[in-house]
Amino acid sequence: MSEQDTANPSEPAPSGQPRAGDRRRARALALQALYHRHFSKSPISDIEAEFMVDNDMSKVDSAYFRDLIRGVHREQAELDRLIEPFLDRSLAEVDPIELAIVRLGAYELKSRIDVPYRVVINEGIELAKRFGGTEGHKFVNSLLDKLSQRLRLAETRSRQG
Secondary structure, three states: OOHHHHOOOOOOOOOOOOOHHHHHHHHHHHHHHHHHHHHHOOOHHHHHHHHHHHOOHHHOOHHHHHHHHHHHHHOHHHHHHHHHHHOOOOHHHOOHHHHHHHHHHHHHHHHOOOOOHHHHHHHHHHHHHHHOOOOHHHHHHHHHHHHHHHHOHHHHHHHHO
8 A cells, every 4th residue: 555545644744745634635525526516517627616715725635636526527427437337226326425435436446546446445435434324335335346346456356365
């Protein structure tokens, strides 16, 4: 695992690297921004600006936050195509918060190979426990686990042995 995702959030990070807690807060804000976008249909740039102004970004990896919301927005159709084969219902029937979490995790698995797949899954589960429905974390865990085996096959195989 990379240092930025395994370090103690209360300890200073090595020079130039974000702390795990800063990334965790970036993911939580990105989730909220994507959820907001789901209902408002506002331009992602407006939502980004709103979140950057309305939140204390001093303990947030703001570059990671921007990458997540822009990347998920830009690649949403492709991310949905990756997710759909693993669903037992249509995308429209998936709870919006859980859909946003799975899209976020799918984006990280696909595009942020610097973040270990286990971190992506664990962070998705924690977001679902915090923001989703009672059993939402199980749904998120199952989908991200299946996606990780498709998008990070070499990494998942090397960790299973």
